[in-house]
Amino acid sequence: MEWKKGLSIMSPAELRLSIRRKDRGIVTTTGLANGFQQANVVILPRFLADDFQVFCSLNPAALPLLYRSGPGETACPPLASSADIRTDVPQYCVFENGRLLNTVPSLQGFGADSRDAPRQPGAADSGVVRSGEQGICWSDMVCFYLGCSFGFEGQLRDAGVPVRNVEQGTNVSMYRTTVPCVPVGVFHGPLVVTMRPVPADMLTTAAHITHLNPQAHGAPVHIGDPALLGIHDLSRPDYGDPVECPAGDVPVFWACGVTAIEAVRNSKAPLAFSHSPGSMFLTDVPDSLLPASQLSPLCLLVCQDPLLYSLASQRAVGTIRQLERVIGEDPGNRGIRALFVEDELVRSCLALSHSTSVAITTGFPTHFMHSPPDETDGPPGALAMATMLLALGKQVTMVTDRRALQMNQDLVEEAVRTGVLKASIPLVTYEDSGPDSALHFLCHEGDPRKPRFDHLVAIERSGRAADGNYYNMRGVNIKHLVDPVDDLFVAAMDLPGITTIGIGDGGNELGMGKIKEKVMSLMPNGSLIACDVAADYAITAGVSNWGGYAVACGLYLLSTCPSHQRYLRRGTQPATSPVQLDHLVACLPSVDKEEALLSTLVRLGVRSGMTGNLAMEVDSLTFHPTHSDLISRLLALTLDSAPSGMP
Structure with a gap:
């Protein structure tokens, strides 16, 4: 050489x-020719x-x-x-x-016309094109x-x-x-x-x-x-x-x-x-380099199996990190900040941006003495994520308990009728009917090479504790009201290509097993209630719905991030049109949409998580001003940061 x-x-x-x-x-x-194109x-x-x-x-x-x-x-x-x-x-x-x-x-x-071409000194006579x-x-x-x-x-x-x-x-x-x-x-x-x-x-x-x-x-x-x-x-x-x-x-x-x-x-x-x-x-x-800017990309790990990194601009990642800090606020003084893991939101959003088919599950039957026993935290955040995922062209399925199937069907139908949800979502149930039930649910014909879903997302979903039971924050066992959806997350651990995300606000939610040690040592009744089932990513929020809102906002930011969209499209497809961007803006969570959805839940008899009140509140916090103000802040951060156009 x-x-x-x-x-x-x-x-x-x-x-x-x-x-x-x-x-x-x-x-x-x-x-050769270093420094030149x-x-x-x-x-x-x-x-x-x-x-x-x-x-x-x-x-x-x-x-x-x-x-x-x-x-x-x-x-x-x-x-x-x-x-x-x-x-x-x-x-x-x-x-x-x-x-x-x-x-x-x-x-x-x-x-x-080659006779007119000048001969160069030393040019080879053999192999030229004649x-x-x-x-x-x-x-x-x-x-x-x-x-x-x-x-x-x-x-x-x-x-x-x-x-x-x-x-x-x-x-x-x-x-x-x-x-x-x-x-x-x-x-x-x-x-x-x-x-x-x-x-x-x-x-x-x-x-x-x-x-x-x-x-x-x-x-x-x-x-x-x-x-x-x-x-x-x-x-x-x-x-x-x-x-x-x-x-x-x-x-x-x-x-x-x-x-x-x-x-x-x-x-x-x-x-x-x-x-x-x-x-x-x-x-x-x-070589002429563009000036460095907030559009320059950061590289983050998304998945280990198969190995996948993703790119997004410093601006988009920085804004999603701001969203993560906002949803980590704890107006109920429940000690949620102690469970925080940095960048779980941005990595979750990147993973979902790469997704094709997503299954979302929610439902925490904490009010075991009422019918329905569910709380108002969870479904609004789930539908906020589903709305944005559908707008981005992803397939979305909702997994629900059998006992809550009709209630969730009514909720989805009302959300579509009022325009909160742009399209209906298939609702399915899961039951343990044998050792391969989870595999057959997740994969066509039970073949690990043919997954139905590449992502599972649980938001405010009751999670199984180490003793096999399910507990609310007061330590009451509610296992009789919960279908074993946790089995799907456990099975996904051994299935390449399926990423799992858990969103919670107390540590007893499905997926929070990733931060189990923190929950056990820092949360009330933690050693009893801590979920034992981990997700790849665990998003903690002051209220779980806020985590769902932040995921929807993060997905929107990635959809308007030139660095990420170029990477997602492999640099080969046309940019998102202004009409598509307007549609995505309409699919973001808003105060009016979330208020309408909460009103529907109350009409269906769903109660506030901590107080049991049949009222416009979530986890004892009234919609106005607490939730409405937080939604407005998330929306303002998102829209102020997103660029006006695409490459």
Whole structure:
């Protein structure tokens, strides 16, 4: 590799001349021209050029367009001086009707007008393209220069992030994914990604640095398990070379310009050229970083099995953390703050943002002497989450006790009739009918590979204690009123791909087993009532409904966060429209909607949790001013923080 060490200090112009002369045997340009942008190259007949430009604009993470040439133009003045695209790439691919015909070191002999092209000193005579019988000549061709991730490798190293492919002296690994690009005309195909292993404690740094360089593909589009992209063997890349992933590193995937090559193949263009993967055009354009801002992303762990990290802007994460602090207030002086675990709300919201199908359960029959025995805390928060999840296109199911099925059906129907809920929600019950009941409930045909739900959420749901009973805060056993929905959370622990969330305000709620030790030592009757069943995330709030409201607000913030939406869409789908954003705003919790919902609960005979009053209160706190003021504060925080538009 000594020759490459010498090349690494050369300017882009010197390197282009070296490539043009073919006297250094440069095949891959990784590690070269540090501090300057590199470019993927696609050359197409002019009749396809407009569609391809639109294809780039709709898949901007993979195909950041640096320059589009005029027909027959060989130079690219905005990107490089004294350049000739026919000779200044180490290796080219030649495609005919979508098939790769050959890889060649030069395009100088191409086309009927090639006799007019100047010969370069040392240009190879073998392997040049000598075609023209296709009826297309160079003057018919348009060249597209697209940003390349090699352009940010130097910036990563400067920030202390190791670039393993450069360290290992290999081309970067590139993989086809199962993520489809947005099609335009004849151009379609899968997103192609590059993979670079990054130490787990440097993921935010890597995301931040690359986010600031959108012309080099920007921030990652996936961090974690490659199978979530449809990649099943990292040791067998579709393009480039395998890159070893050291212990402690996490696979990080960036959108890749080779996506264009896949689209060219699928277009069946009569004739097309591209760079050979890893062999880029070196520009004279310095790496230019955007200024750091509150839109720069943070990287947070969402799930361990399968491994998944997510990105969201500093602004969105900061606001969700503010929401978390607000719902942690304790006007009832119950000692809830002692149970707080930082960032459970933001991680829960990120997890739900990645979800497809969510099951929500609620119901705490604390008033065992009344019918119904349920309390007003829980259902409003559950419906607030369900409303926002439905608006985001998720499937939502409500899991309820058999004894409460009719009451919940009445509540949902009234919520739909009054517009509190935009659409009805399926209601189901669960009962233990054998050792595999939970597995069959959660998975189609009891097959762990076919989960019905990827998320389970419990809000103010009575949770099973260590002795197998269910207790209210006074230590009264209410097991006879509770179906064993806890079994679903226990089974989910062993099912990859199902994330669980618990929301509570006392420690005896389903999912609060994650903070069991705190509950036992800090809460009244804690050693008796503490829930023994843990969730992946445990959100504590002064009132559980507030946790549901905060989740709905957090999901809205993520839906308006450019960094998160780009990551969620893998940089391939169009942005959310203003009409969709208006719909999401209408789905946020509001004072009027929550007051109407509480009024319906009271009419159905549901009582306040602590007092048993059949009145407009939750956990002894009257709706006005306590709950109404808190809802207004959550809403103001959310709407003041969200950007006015999307990318």
